[in-house]
Amino acid sequence: MIAKRKRIGWGRSFKNFRGMPRKEITDVDIPEKVIIPLKQGYGEETEPIVEKGQKVLAGEIIARNDNNISSPVHSSVNGVIDDFINLNFFGIKTTAVIIKSDKTRNWISPLKEDVKTNHGNDVSWESFSSEEIERRIYLTGVSCLGNYGIPTHFKSSPMSTADANHIIINCLDSDVYDLEMTEILQNEELSKFVVGIKLLKKILPQAVAHIAINKKSKNIIDKLEGLLDHEKDIIVHPLESKYPINLDPVVAGIVLDEKISPYTIHQNKGILIYDVSTILNIYEGVVNGKPLIERIVALAGEGYIDSHFLRVRIGISFDQIINRNVKAGYDIRFILESPLWGEKIEDLSLPLDRTVNCIVGIVEGNKGEFLSFARPGFTKDSYSRTFVANFIPFKKHIDTNLHGEERPCIFCGYCEDVCPVEVIPHFVAKHVERNLIDDYLVKYKIFDCIECHLCTYVCPSKIRISDYIREGKQSLIKMGIEDPGSKAFSNEMNLENADSLNKNNGETINE
């Protein structure tokens, strides 16, 4: 089924940049050692079930905890457990296992009795019961993906399988270095993708599946329609691909056509959001019994000699992924996932975990440019249409330069134009800047902000609007003033759940 088209009046489409990854996957050598964090993706930390010096095989479960919400963690290489260390993984403290590998490529399936299916590949997924699918999703570790995990009868997600109302599959390519779906979902992948969705539907039969996709990928939309012909509960939503539509609360709000608070999105409405790679991983995990020990990662941006996709084992350090591919003679900033909202990778010795899709490398623009404001701007991206690149589609260049001095706000209104929610960013930011923080700001919907950072991006005065808004939210929470939406919700819940929820809210904000 295809949903009605919706008009989107906000956002910004980022198109045509240099350093887009080529669709070509190369295998990266198995590293000498891997560092595997015991908390990856959604869920809490798992307990190691291996000891120092023990031999492990790639695909073997090395940590699991059936008592808390988590999914098993596997060894990604064949080798020996070397050590346990404490790791600060992008602000999350977790234990990690170091494994010395023997550099062999083969792996085993954690679904021990089904090892045969590995090689045979002839087991029909349609004969699987939903328990079996859930078991496979859990044991292969796939259940930790998505922002709320995948519900199974194991403790892989706080949501039970009966509570899920909507599954949203985010195929939108609105981020700077996103490839179009027509390139990612070619023949074989597309059928795997469809099977993945059907598997999800089988374990969550009451939920409606929504596929949010760029309306320009007509090719894929037509094919999907053909493949999903008789499925009423799978709706394809062709949408305008404007950033930040790919962020969870926005895509949920658009697809379900209602206002979604970023704080209560999963708990309140039973919404689960997954990306394309998750669906493909579900296919691999269930049909082929393949554990989540590999990931296809894009190197994107001008910082690389050759931007393309890599197949890497989980636990490999960022260093090893990007080495030999970094442009020499430049300062390069590496960023996780997206230059718009991603986090800077300060420590390149950190390992890659199960959730990474893209490592962005952009050039640090610390040089300055002669008469930069007066240049025609053949390669300069701008929301305003004052550069040549707005009219002639040259490939655009990105660096980290601010491109201007910070100035007082002149009320140009760009931030309001691009804001996907009902916030007037400069207005709220100004209050926070002057330290006028009280529940007055809640009235102006400060808690609706989804931190897409687009307001900061477009600001000609170079004001860090989104940082101010985030600061305001944090101070409000410290003062005990909460989002009215989440409050109303926690009143509905029983007391014990309410506590854990508040904790969750706090975490979301600190991230």
Added chain:
Amino acid sequence: MNKLRVRYQKLYKIKLLMHFTTIIRTIEGILFGISTVTESAPHFRDNIDIKRYMSAAIIALVPSTVAAIYFFGLRVIAMIIVSYITGGIIEVLFALVRKKDIEEGFLVTGLIFPLVLPPNTPLWVVAVGIAFGVVFGKELFGGTGRNIFNPALVGRLFITISFPQIMTSSYKLPFVDGVTSATPLVLFKTSHTLTPWFQLLFGATAGSMGETFRIGIIIGGLFLILTRTTDWRIPIFYIGTILGLSWIGHIFIPDKIASPLFQLLTGGLLFGAFFMATDPVTSPFTRSGKVIFGLGIGIFTLLIRVFSGYAEGVMFSIILMNGFTPLIDHIVLSIKYRPVENER
């Protein structure tokens, strides 16, 4: 280029120039761009900055300026230079005292101000006007972004009221020296003479320097809207209100209210609509506020044109609505964000 920059940066160390670091820094910013990088997400920023934003406004003013020089002679250049120098000095002085960067907003004010003056305005009046406008219209409020009234209009209003004799007798026809001439609006008000629309459109009439070449103003205005430098709402609703009201009015009292086309092509309406009313700082920032603002100036302009002693009302009505801007925003915000009962 980096070497040049390093060499330039040695200026900061010269003791004599200690108090002028603001100026040095401003020039460095203009020449060499800036070398600051982003700290956190978003890791890259839009290429637009205030310099380019203001440059777009200057570019949009080029047709009017060139036409003014063509019609009224090199004197126009002298007036622009006087305006820039007087205002610039004041701007720099305030920046030095405040120890802040020199802001770019003045580039536009300094050009708009002479363009809204009659061609024969004495140079000292230009200097007095821009000085008053910059000091009392902008700097005393705290500088760019904090002013309530459009500084160029404050200056224009001040000299209109202070030197009425000079101002009314400074209009002249293009290419004709030494003869004072009335503007088309005054002609209509006093003797019901209608200037042909062709003359009005291409600027062969008396009027303020920048406002007569109206086809150029329209091109410049469309440029501003196309480049997203200004929002379309204010000019469109302003002009629309004038057209609508004068169309109705012209049916009932054709003696006093001229036809819509004449209203559109006379006086400072187009110049005011595209370049002065749209000043983002002094107009409402809410979208519906912009609509109300446009409607408001439209109504006031026509009322002043028709019923007051003045022939032209653009300046007064914009200044008047500038004063209402905070109120409009406040009302729009309180309606937009009114508490909703039973939201969930």
